[in-house]
Amino acid sequence: MSLTTSRPGSSIGALALDVDDLHLAYNVRGIPRPVLRGVSFHIEPGEAYGLVGESGCGKSTTAYAALRYMPRNGIITGGTIKVDGDDITSMNRSQLREFRVHKASMVYQDPGSALNPTIKIGKQLIESFTVLGQSGTEAEKSALEALRKVQIADPARVMGRYPHQLSGGMLQRVVIAMALACDPKLLVLDEPTTGLDATVEAEVLDLVRTLRNETGAAILLIAHNLGVIRSMCDRVGVMYAGKIVEEGEAQEVFDSPKHPYTMGLLRSLPRGGMHKSQSALATIPGTLPVLGSDLPTCVYIDRCPLADDTCRTVVPPVVQVAPGHTARCHHIDKVSEIAAVVPSTLREAGTDTVLEITGVSKTFRQAGHDIPALVGVDLSLTDGETLGLVGESGSGKSTLAKAILGVHAPDAGSSLTLDQHQLASKINKRSADDKRAMQIIFQNPDSALNASWTVRNILLRSVRKLTGKDKEAANARVAALADHLRLSPRHLDMKPRQLSGGLKQRVAIARAFAGDPRIVVCDEPTSALDVSVQAAILNLLAELQSEQRTSYVFISHDLGVVRYLADRIAVMYLGRIMEVATTADIFEGPNHPYTEALLSAVPSVDGEPRVRIRLDGEIPSPANPPSGCVFHPRCHRFIEGVCDVTEPPIVEVVVGHSIRCHIPPDELQRLQALDA
Amino acid sequence: MWRYVVKRVLFSLVTLWLLATIVFLMTWFLPSDSARLILGAQAPEASVAEFRIRNGLNDSFLTQYFRLMKGLITFDFGQSWKYPQYEVWEYLRTPLAKTAKIAVLALIITTPISIGAGLIAAKFRDRKTDRAIVLFGLAASSIPEFVTCALLMVGLGLKLGWLEPVYSTEAEKLSLFGQLRFLLIPALALALAYFGYIARMMRAGTIQALDSDYVRTASMKGLSGSQVMRSHVLRNAIAPTITVMSVQVGYLISGILGVEYIYNYPGFSRVLLDAATDGDLPVLQVAVLISALIYMVATLFADLFIAWLNPRARLELGSS
Numbered sequence: 001m002s003l004t005t006s007r008p009g010s011s012i013g014a015l016a017l018d019v020d021d022l023h024l025a026y027n028v029r030g031i032p033r034p035v036l037r038g039v040s041f042h043i044e045p046g047e048a049y050g051l052v053g054e055s056g057c058g059k060s061t062t063a064y065a066a067l068r069y070m071p072r073n074g075i076i077t078g079g080t081i082k083v084d085g086d087d088i089t090s091m092n093r094s095q096l097r098e099f100r101v102h103k104a105s106m107v108y109q110d111p112g113s114a115l116n117p118t119i120k121i122g123k124q125l126i127e128s129f130t131v132l133g134q135s136g137t138e139a140e141k142s143a144l145e146a147l148r149k150v151q152i153a154d155p156a157r158v159m160g161r162y163p164h165q166l167s168g169g170m171l172q173r174v175v176i177a178m179a180l181a182c183d184p185k186l187l188v189l190d191e192p193t194t195g196l197d198a199t200v201e202a203e204v205l206d207l208v209r210t211l212r213n214e215t216g217a218a219i220l221l222i223a224h225n226l227g228v229i230r231s232m233c234d235r236v237g238v239m240y241a242g243k244i245v246e247e248g249e250a251q252e253v254f255d256s257p258k259h260p261y262t263m264g265l266l267r268s269l270p271r272g273g274m275h276k277s278q279s280a281l282a283t284i285p286g287t288l289p290v291l292g293s294d295l296p297t298c299v300y301i302d303r304c305p306l307a308d309d310t311c312r313t314v315v316p317p318v319v320q321v322a323p324g325h326t327a328r329c330h331h332i333d334k335v336s337e338i339a340a341v342v343p344s345t346l347r348e349a350g351t352d353t354v355l356e357i358t359g360v361s362k363t364f365r366q367a368g369h370d371i372p373a374l375v376g377v378d379l380s381l382t383d384g385e386t387l388g389l390v391g392e393s394g395s396g397k398s399t400l401a402k403a404i405l406g407v408h409a410p411d412a413g414s415s416l417t418l419d420q421h422q423l424a425s426k427i428n429k430r431s432a433d434d435k436r437a438m439q440i441i442f443q444n445p446d447s448a449l450n451a452s453w454t455v456r457n458i459l460l461r462s463v464r465k466l467t468g469k470d471k472e473a474a475n476a477r478v479a480a481l482a483d484h485l486r487l488s489p490r491h492l493d494m495k496p497r498q499l500s501g502g503l504k505q506r507v508a509i510a511r512a513f514a515g516d517p518r519i520v521v522c523d524e525p526t527s528a529l530d531v532s533v534q535a536a537i538l539n540l541l542a543e544l545q546s547e548q549r550t551s552y553v554f555i556s557h558d559l560g561v562v563r564y565l566a567d568r569i570a571v572m573y574l575g576r577i578m579e580v581a582t583t584a585d586i587f588e589g590p591n592h593p594y595t596e597a598l599l600s601a602v603p604s605v606d607g608e609p610r611v612r613i614r615l616d617g618e619i620p621s622p623a624n625p626p627s628g629c630v631f632h633p634r635c636h637r638f639i640e641g642v643c644d645v646t647e648p649p650i651v652e653v654v655v656g657h658s659i660r661c662h663i664p665p666d667e668l669q670r671l672q673a674l675d676a
Numbered sequence: 677m678w679r680y681v682v683k684r685v686l687f688s689l690v691t692l693w694l695l696a697t698i699v700f701l702m703t704w705f706l707p708s709d710s711a712r713l714i715l716g717a718q719a720p721e722a723s724v725a726e727f728r729i730r731n732g733l734n735d736s737f738l739t740q741y742f743r744l745m746k747g748l749i750t751f752d753f754g755q756s757w758k759y760p761q762y763e764v765w766e767y768l769r770t771p772l773a774k775t776a777k778i779a780v781l782a783l784i785i786t787t788p789i790s791i792g793a794g795l796i797a798a799k800f801r802d803r804k805t806d807r808a809i810v811l812f813g814l815a816a817s818s819i820p821e822f823v824t825c826a827l828l829m830v831g832l833g834l835k836l837g838w839l840e841p842v843y844s845t846e847a848e849k850l851s852l853f854g855q856l857r858f859l860l861i862p863a864l865a866l867a868l869a870y871f872g873y874i875a876r877m878m879r880a881g882t883i884q885a886l887d888s889d890y891v892r893t894a895s896m897k898g899l900s901g902s903q904v905m906r907s908h909v910l911r912n913a914i915a916p917t918i919t920v921m922s923v924q925v926g927y928l929i930s931g932i933l934g935v936e937y938i939y940n941y942p943g944f945s946r947v948l949l950d951a952a953t954d955g956d957l958p959v960l961q962v963a964v965l966i967s968a969l970i971y972m973v974a975t976l977f978a979d980l981f982i983a984w985l986n987p988r989a990r991l992e993l994g995s996s
Contacts, residue, residue, distance in 0.1 A: 067896060069892065069895070069896060072801075097898045097899075097900060098898070099898075100895075100896055100897065100898035101897070101898030102898075105896065105897075106893075106896050108889060108892075108893065110889065113888065113889040113890065114889045114890060114892070114893045115890055115893065116890040116893075116894070116908050116912070117890070117912070117986065117987070117988055118911045118912055118985060118986050118987060118988075119907070119908070119911070127894075127897060127899065127907070128897050131897055131898050131899060162987040162988075164987065164988050175893075178893075178897065
């Protein structure tokens with residue numbers, strides 16, 4: 001090997017990552033389509049750098065390029081990527097392998113698929129050490145040690161498991177342990193917590209922070225959640241159409257954005273206690289330029305509210321806003337003008353009770369065991385009201401929604417009334433009117449819409465099935481629906497796959513509204529969407545509700561979204577309602593300790609300091625619920641001899657605010673004030 | 677796991693019972709007369725009547741049905757009607773062994789080659805090597821086995837003289853190795869047809885594994901190409917291939933029919949065919965059940981093998 005060999009520690013003082021004018025293209029049917037168009041940024045040793053932007057902006061491509069991993073049709077067409085001083089663009093196969101073994105590693109979005117389903121965790125982890133040249137027994141010892149380092153309590157047991165036997169949070173720890181095996185100079189994390197519960201996300205992020213301090217690895221973090229970026233990164237780059245349009249210290253960029261795109265992204269987030277009753281969310285009109293299309297002078301010109309003749313004729317320079325803070329825009333001083341609030345014109349929720357559910361339980365039977373998935377749930381919903389349903393996965397949110405819809409028939413003794421009349425428990429026993437009155441919007445419109453039908457046929461079928469209209473009337477209704485949901489007639493003749501994510505979700509909403517429903521269950525309707533699209537969908541849902549007095553049961557793990565849209569929030573844990581109150585009261589407190597933990601887990605883009613309450617362990621199996629209060633094994637306010645003995649009843653502590661806890665509300669308030 | 681195996685076996689028994697009943701019903705309702713068929717058009721009426729009485733053909737529907745079932749359950753299949761000197765099982769045993777020889781030989785030839793070809797095709801996806809393998813596989817499996825067999829007989833047998841152009845009883849005097857000259861042509865014909873299916877499936881399975889996130893993880897760890905192939909790709913890629921192979925056993929059985937016929941090979945399918953045309957009901961029943969049994973055993977082994985390869989499949993088996 002030459003003198004410039006890539007041994008760890010050979011190049012002291014070099015940048016952890018130095019990307020210079022990187023151009024990368026995907027070959028589509030022989031034609032190279034540019035994806036990255038001159039990306040330049042660097043990461044100091046030990047620094048954490050975040051990349052943000054909507055899907056398709058090139059942030060993941062950049063992340064993978066940092067380890068020179070590209071799709072089969074990817075080609076680097078210009079520029080250099082240096083990691084720890086070594087130019088990885090010019091490496092041959094074996095040099096690249098050496099580089100990946102010793103210098104850089106990666107943590108992926110979906111740990112479930114990133115691990116081989118047919119190989120035990122232990123063997124996969126050991127592999128990361130044997131490539132370093134360790135012997136089998138050494139590697140096994142290192143693997144156990146690595147699992148301990150990522151705070152896995154019982155490493156030996158985990159080593160013997162297969163990936164499908166572990167939870168998402170555990171799997172991500174394993175992947176992190178693998179990534180840190182070589183003590184990398186650069187650790188790339190691509191959406192490491194997307195798809196995890198907020199509580200698990202908080203734990204994983206804490207772990208990454210701790211390990212970063214221990215190992216001194218530089219971090220490149222890709223996340224669409226701006227709160228995660230803010231809480232993790234020193235500096236941030238905002239990407240758009242394959243270019244970094246703004247870069248600077250994370251705090252500064254998020255607090256005083258200078259590029260209209262950054263501004264747009266931030267404004268479309270429901271943040272800082274915003275509520276639909278005060279203002280609508282800002283949206284970014286239009287869509288990202290098509291992959292590989294010729295770009296105008298300024299990449300953002302088509303969607304920018306500030307665009308003028310200068311923008312159309314002169315390529316915007318990279319303007320230094322402050323030391324280390326740059327933006328690619330002609331109008332950085334005008335950006336603050338965009339920040340006008342769009343006032344809300346929504347009608348408030350009514351007072352007529354639409355849905356009343358009392359004592360709803362659902363027990364599944366599996367292999368001869370009773371599994372209580374819902375236990376004595378009482379809830380009500382008034383006209384035009386949104387009830388937010390929050391809780392970790394496995395808390396029973398979806399089961400409750402399905403019980404309301406009649407997909408799962410609740411146990412005997414449960415009562416559901418719609419507009420003062422009793423609902424049959426099972427959907428096939430419900431009248432046509434009752435079916436029409438309750439609809440659902442799913443998380444993933446791709447699987448909810450029939451891929452081989454046109455949008456028109458999808459809607460037509462729903463209208464005819466739900467309302468029994470004849471063909472002509474149904475056609476008219478579809479046209480009206482489409483118009484109402486801002487789907488153009490052109491979209492009606494397309495198939496779902498030809499539409500963007502946001503448009504598909506619009507179709508799914510139109511379908512749900514086909515028969516003027518009284519209640520719509522929204523099951524994470526925006527969690528697969530980009531923030532700007534999410535804003536448009538949330539606005540749309542709020543408007544539809546205000547006009548049609550529809551009530552929503554809104555399931556989401558994004559507390560920011562729930563806070564914006566919900567009038568009341570119910571917090572669920574292990575099939576029980578732990579707390580229910582108006583949105584304001586939930587965020588005001590006093591809270592159930594579980595709510596408190598959920599709220600504290602959310603990383604905020606506003607960066608307000610907050611106490612972090614760690615939830616230990618995972619949500620227990622409903623087949624074997626803990627004694628007493630089901631939350632007691634994870635509760636930070638656990639009182640021995642009380643909480644583990646009797647289950648507390650849910651008590652209305654003030655009007656409209658109920659909490660299921662042994663600790664009296666005053667005491668909760670006092671304790672929570674002490675911690676804050 | 678064991679519960680699953682027991683379930684599968686019970687299910688197979690029910691299937692076999694249904695199959696036996698269907699074959700019985702078909703022979704009952706079809707307007708063919710076994711006695712007349714077996715004894716020939718010239719046979720005197722008296723011997724036909726005697727044949728009927730001897731084999732209980734005049735008994736009622738239920739009596740005949742229960743006699744058949746009793747025979748099957750007690751493994752007492754009786755004598756062949758056409759060759760009464762033989763017990764059914766005696767009569768079937770030799771041709772079955774003969775057919776097994778070419779079937780096993782075909783599998784021994786085709787399995788490693790087609791799996792290897794599939795892997796290579798996937799590795800060089802969309803390049804010339806891949807195209808050549810895919811094209812060859814498609815051609816090999818779209819030509820009927822008996823046509824391939826005829827071509828091989830002419831080519832390898834007559835023109836080149838490497839192998840015997842047609843089967844003769846001479847082979848029976850030779851050792852197993854010596855018999856190869858007589859077995860290779862039908863075996864190759866079957867192997868070629870099988871090659872296309874297996875190679876295509878293996879290619880698809882490998883491509884899926886190569887494109888998976890866990891293979892990306894493995895190469896990001898810095899494992900070499902061959903390490904990735906060995907420890908991450910193969911195990912996952914082979915599962916669909918195993919399924920296809922076991923299902924193809926059904927086609928193999930029917931493919932053998934044509935090949936044996938063309939090559940004049942005194943195998944199992946010849947016996948099956950004869951029994952069907954003659955109305956030799958005891959032989960036909962048992963022969964059909966044996967083919968079904970082979971198919972069922974093949975698919976069961978395939979499923980168990982996949983469960984062994986893939987812990988998630990094990991989970992599904994456990995819950996079903």
